[in-house]
Amino acid sequence: MSKEEKVPDAWDDDWETQVDRQNETVSPERAAKVSKAERLAKHAELNRKLWDSAESTDNFLFLTTKDDVPLKTEFRPAVKVLSRKPAPKVGSQIDPASGMSQLTLEGEEGGEDMDANRKHTPSPEELRLKAQREREEKQRRYEEARERLFGSPATTPGTSSPGTLTPPKTGEGKGIKGKGKGRSVWDGKPPTENAPGSRSKKLPVDTTPDRTSDGRQLYDPGYSAKPDSSFLQRRSVPQSDNIQPVPDEGQQPIRSPRGPDGSGRRGFGFSERAHRGYPRSMKNVEYISGSGSTSLHTLDIFLPRKLSCEDTGRLWVMYVGPSPKLTYIHGGAWRSPDVSMESFEPALNLLFKGKRKDDIAGFASINYRLSPYRQHPTNPSTPDDPARNAKHPDHIHDVLAALRFLQRNYGFGERYLLVGHSCGATLAFQVVTGRWNESSDGMGIVLPLGILGLAGIYDLIRLRNNHCDISMYQAFLEGAFGESEDNWAKASPTSGDFSKSWPGGKLALVVHSSEDELVEKEQATLMFQALQQDAGQRNERTNILQFLETSKHDEIWSRGTPLATMIAKAVGLLIGGAENTMEPDI
Numbered sequence: 001m002s003k004e005e006k007v008p009d010a011w012d013d014d015w016e017t018q019v020d021r022q023n024e025t026v027s028p029e030r031a032a033k034v035s036k037a038e039r040l041a042k043h044a045e046l047n048r049k050l051w052d053s054a055e056s057t058d059n060f061l062f063l064t065t066k067d068d069v070p071l072k073t074e075f076r077p078a079v080k081v082l083s084r085k086p087a088p089k090v091g092s093q094i095d096p097a098s099g100m101s102q103l104t105l106e107g108e109e110g111g112e113d114m115d116a117n118r119k120h121t122p123s124p125e126e127l128r129l130k131a132q133r134e135r136e137e138k139q140r141r142y143e144e145a146r147e148r149l150f151g152s153p154a155t156t157p158g159t160s161s162p163g164t165l166t167p168p169k170t171g172e173g174k175g176i177k178g179k180g181k182g183r184s185v186w187d188g189k190p191p192t193e194n195a196p197g198s199r200s201k202k203l204p205v206d207t208t209p210d211r212t213s214d215g216r217q218l219y220d221p222g223y224s225a226k227p228d229s230s231f232l233q234r235r236s237v238p239q240s241d242n243i244q245p246v247p248d249e250g251q252q253p254i255r256s257p258r259g260p261d262g263s264g265r266r267g268f269g270f271s272e273r274a275h276r277g278y279p280r281s282m283k284n285v286e287y288i289s290g291s292g293s294t295s296l297h298t299l300d301i302f303l304p305r306k307l308s309c310e311d312t313g314r315l316w317v318m319y320v321g322p323s324p325k326l327t328y329i330h331g332g333a334w335r336s337p338d339v340s341m342e343s344f345e346p347a348l349n350l351l352f353k354g355k356r357k358d359d360i361a362g363f364a365s366i367n368y369r370l371s372p373y374r375q376h377p378t379n380p381s382t383p384d385d386p387a388r389n390a391k392h393p394d395h396i397h398d399v400l401a402a403l404r405f406l407q408r409n410y411g412f413g414e415r416y417l418l419v420g421h422s423c424g425a426t427l428a429f430q431v432v433t434g435r436w437n438e439s440s441d442g443m444g445i446v447l448p449l450g451i452l453g454l455a456g457i458y459d460l461i462r463l464r465n466n467h468c469d470i471s472m473y474q475a476f477l478e479g480a481f482g483e484s485e486d487n488w489a490k491a492s493p494t495s496g497d498f499s500k501s502w503p504g505g506k507l508a509l510v511v512h513s514s515e516d517e518l519v520e521k522e523q524a525t526l527m528f529q530a531l532q533q534d535a536g537q538r539n540e541r542t543n544i545l546q547f548l549e550t551s552k553h554d555e556i557w558s559r560g561t562p563l564a565t566m567i568a569k570a571v572g573l574l575i576g577g578a579e580n581t582m583e584p585d586i
């Protein structure tokens, strides 16, 4: 048979006719001219077909003749191979990554020449090596994520495993005693609940126990929380409560801040590429995942250096509102979308050139859902955006959820300063009223050692009354807290009873600028008075009211210096003791 002649396809209905036609068209001359080689080839081909049919397992005739056939299946007509095309082969290959068997149907990709299309089938050894490579890659990625989150690798590289949250390695870092400061506002024990009488020292104190000799660490394996304690050490991330334990590099855009490099350039710009060194920044980490999560349930984390279990001499700083682990809470009248983490960056740059740079373990900036702002000039909210239709107490619930996420993942307990600007300061003080501090699993957060409120709103009704000629105030307060002024009163931090709700508090620093054009200084004074109500009682808190001379409302954060100075001062008060109180700290 010449190459030009097409082999009839046995799947075609008329294949027999085609074959017959071909046979007819073969001239007797051509038939007669069959060479010896051709005859041998034909013979070999016939032989091959015979062996194929003999070896076919499609139909074991000896079994079909018996009635008691072992493994008998229902009647299935045997597939007859009618074509010279190789029969489609179903191959199964185990994917080393997924462990799933991948079914492939050779010949599916079309094309007549199956040899050309046939893929290389890996040998078992190749598969094993591939699986091993993939396993190693997975482990490496997990350890990267873990190190990014905790700032320290597993004790033995490759021994940590996804699914368990192992405590950070002991190593780098310095305890208070090691720093030679000898003064601390906490006692070196694992954080306990903010229960009355749980603190024994007033700020400042000079009785720091030797925390290295008592052997306790952030994750003390021997420590068990008091039965009624709101603090529980976490050795594994809870699966409940929508907590996302490890920000995954694939999911989280990482911005890597540059620290001051001595060149005089501003530091902490964020580079485009992710990198694993320090300082390290993680952006848009979701603190709630799943159905209730929105685009604003995020926080940003900034780690100046590797974290260590022995970092108990350092504070975290949390900014409520957009920023870096000072915890910081941004302002924006509970509704403005244009206040973001960047508002904290000028202050960060200064802080990390300043005296307190070694006293801060990490920063976090907490975002939270906003109330509607339909008239926003450039970015109006829409009714269907769950991130921008919040009503009190949504905002404070979000802040508490974020703090719980950070505490569970980083285990810093009470060792943090909560910083808020404007309505961020409202939220910061709402945290320590304890009124909304409950959670689905019955565990609240551990309240902070200190609060720094800047240009804060603390008495909602007084604020509106002082500005009743400007509709914006009524509008944003109503947008956030509804129409009932009873609710406004209950939500106002000035109505808190802090001796009861925040007995472990060491510092409340209320800062206001005389030049604030949006919030009057009465707000700061009222807050200070509310804090002072329990002065002289059993509490150990230092309350400070401080007025700045030169900052307008938003300049406190936008110029960087006022915010950085006040954070450094608060950190100094909490860590360094009284002698540092009046020093310029940055």
Ligand SMILES: N[C@@H](CC(=O)c1ccccc1NC=O)C(=O)O
Pocket (backbone or CB within 6 Å): 330, 331, 332, 333, 334, 335, 336, 421, 422, 423, 424, 476, 518, 519
């Ligand atoms: N830019 C905001 C106004 C604002 O942020 C504000 C106005 C008056 C008093 C306090 C304010 N912000 C507090 O977080 C707005 O347009 O709603």
